Amino acid sequence: MDKKQVTVAEGSKQAPEKYYIQITEDGPYLVYGSPTIDQEIIAPNEEGSSWEYRKGLKFDSSSACVALCRCGHSKNKPFCDGAHKHVQWDPRETSSMRPILEDAEAFEGPSMVLLDNEKYCAFARFCDAYGRIWNIVQRARTEEEKELLRHEAGHCPAGRLVLYDKEKKEVYEPPFEPSISVLEDPGIKVSGPLWVKGGIRIESANGKSYETRNRVTLCRCGASDNKPFCNGAHASMKFQDGLPLAEEKNKE
Numbered sequence: 001m002d003k004k005q006v007t008v009a010e011g012s013k014q015a016p017e018k019y020y021i022q023i024t025e026d027g028p029y030l031v032y033g034s035p036t037i038d039q040e041i042i043a044p045n046e047e048g049s050s051w052e053y054r055k056g057l058k059f060d061s062s063s064a065c066v067a068l069c070r071c072g073h074s075k076n077k078p079f080c081d082g083a084h085k086h087v088q089w090d091p092r093e094t095s096s097m098r099p100i101l102e103d104a105e106a107f108e109g110p111s112m113v114l115l116d117n118e119k120y121c122a123f124a125r126f127c128d129a130y131g132r133i134w135n136i137v138q139r140a141r142t143e144e145e146k147e148l149l150r151h152e153a154g155h156c157p158a159g160r161l162v163l164y165d166k167e168k169k170e171v172y173e174p175p176f177e178p179s180i181s182v183l184e185d186p187g188i189k190v191s192g193p194l195w196v197k198g199g200i201r202i203e204s205a206n207g208k209s210y211e212t213r214n215r216v217t218l219c220r221c222g223a224s225d226n227k228p229f230c231n232g233a234h235a236s237m238k239f240q241d242g243l244p245l246a247e248e249k250n251k252e
């Protein structure tokens with residue numbers, strides 16, 4: 001690995017080098033370092049907006065290299081079963097390799113700035129609760145309002161939304177261990193992307209690394225036009241991985 005080429009986003013820390021994901025040119029994601037792989041289920045608050053994550057299944061990630069489905073067609077999701085070789089899909093990585101906040105729009109309020117790069121939206125909708133994050137940031141002064149902003153931005157799995165605290169002069173990022181979650185969104189009856197947390201390096205099929213970030217979402221439905229990242233297309237194409245959503249069915 002060429003360390004010089006790895007850039008780390010402000011507010012993020014790079015995971016130990018043993019953890020990384022390699023994107024294959026026309027096949028799966030290869031996961032190295034045995035990070036935890038589990039299922040997280042988006043759960044609503046009392047008004048029906050996305051609010052928290054509920055833990056679901058745990059998957060065996062103990063092998064030195066685990067292949068996760070990227071085309072959306074495996075019958076053994078979240079793992080690859082070779083289906084990508086026999087189905088029609090476009091595996092090309094079309095995302096920019098620029099740091100995502102360089103192209104973000106800024107929404108400035110009295111205490112915080114919200115940075116938003118819509119292209120990376122994973123359509124998880126944590127930003128909609130209690131009046132929408134773009135409105136809340138423009139008025140937030142109290143600790144309660146600031147906590148609401150941290151909750152909503154911090155739950156954005158894609159890191160599309162990032163908060164800058166003007167008083168502390170730092171980017172807010174929730175602490176994550178290097179891990180991967182398979183997202184489920186029963187509120188709209190779809191399965192979501194792979195949520196990659198804790199600064200795991202992601203290497204393109206061309207050998208270059210994307211900017212390392214505390215949280216990103218990788219497309220696993222095969223339909224994003226911002227690959228390898230999710231752009232919410234799983235919601236419109238009604239992607240379903242067929243996995244049960246019950247904690248008690250854990251495969252240890």
Ligand code: FES
Nearest residue numbers: 219220221230233
């Ligand atoms: S998983 Fe979100 S666009 Fe494919």
